[in-house]
Amino acid sequence: MYLLEKTRRNQEKLGTYCRTGEDTGIEGARADRLPQYRRLVFNVVKSNLKNAFPLCAKIMGEEEFTRLVQDFFQLHDCKTPSIWKLPAELLEHARVHHLAEKFGRPYLDDLLLFEWMEIEVYTMPDEEIKPFSCEGDLLKDLLYVNPEHRLINLTYPVHMKAAGEQEKNKGNYFLLLYREPGSGKVKFINLSPLHVWIFEQLLPEEFALEDLIQKARNIFSINDVERLENEMVNFIAHLKQTKAILGFLEK
Numbered sequence: 001m002y003l004l005e006k007t008r009r010n011q012e013k014l015g016t017y018c019r020t021g022e023d024t025g026i027e028g029a030r031a032d033r034l035p036q037y038r039r040l041v042f043n044v045v046k047s048n049l050k051n052a053f054p055l056c057a058k059i060m061g062e063e064e065f066t067r068l069v070q071d072f073f074q075l076h077d078c079k080t081p082s083i084w085k086l087p088a089e090l091l092e093h094a095r096v097h098h099l100a101e102k103f104g105r106p107y108l109d110d111l112l113l114f115e116w117m118e119i120e121v122y123t124m125p126d127e128e129i130k131p132f133s134c135e136g137d138l139l140k141d142l143l144y145v146n147p148e149h150r151l152i153n154l155t156y157p158v159h160m161k162a163a164g165e166q167e168k169n170k171g172n173y174f175l176l177l178y179r180e181p182g183s184g185k186v187k188f189i190n191l192s193p194l195h196v197w198i199f200e201q202l203l204p205e206e207f208a209l210e211d212l213i214q215k216a217r218n219i220f221s222i223n224d225v226e227r228l229e230n231e232m233v234n235f236i237a238h239l240k241q242t243k244a245i246l247g248f249l250e251k
Helices: 005-020 034-052 054-075 083-096 108-123 193-202 209-219 225-241
Strands: 143-145 149-154 173-179 186-191 245-249
Touching: 034 054, 034 083, 034 108, 054 083, 054 108, 083 108, 108 149, 108 173, 108 186, 143 193, 149 193, 173 193, 186 193, 193 209, 193 225, 209 225, 225 245
Parallel strands: none
Antiparallel strands: 143 245, 149 173, 173 186
């Protein structure tokens, strides 16, 4: 079923009015009712974004968060027809238009990214799970990483510190987000640069941990091999216990 050209034009004009509040000459529209459409549409968008970014909304407060949504609502040319994907477009809009600087919150991009990644991991398609065993040798056997995960790099510790402590703790933070099998809950783990390197080396499923420890020793110039091995074994054991690593690949 196709819309009449006249109907299509009026729908586009109504959409533009709802976003900008500017009179676009919608044929047959009543001036006293148009603001109600705009208010209702804006409230739907704001409610969606507030649910998607609860930490951001809490930190910014009602007035400032409303201004953030208004900036996005008026200026961003949305590409997605799905309202649940709007948070990803707010993240893009914030980066492109430097809203962190505009609102005087340098950590805003990181905060939006962290909260959106929770949604993305929670809603990501189910990955095919390869045959694996829960029993094996952490050092010698090939480990199987939970495929339903994302790694992100943050400049501010938005997942650990209160808003007032973000700027003074600027640095380099690595975060692993993954979906817990069974429950579907999204969990996250802080990683050091060495942990990130080890984790990424495990993904091709070609190296056992003992091989990676030797490589890490050379790359990171680590002399205390025993300490490195103990730390890596404890790290991998923790990932296995928390289901970021599912187990050992079956031979």
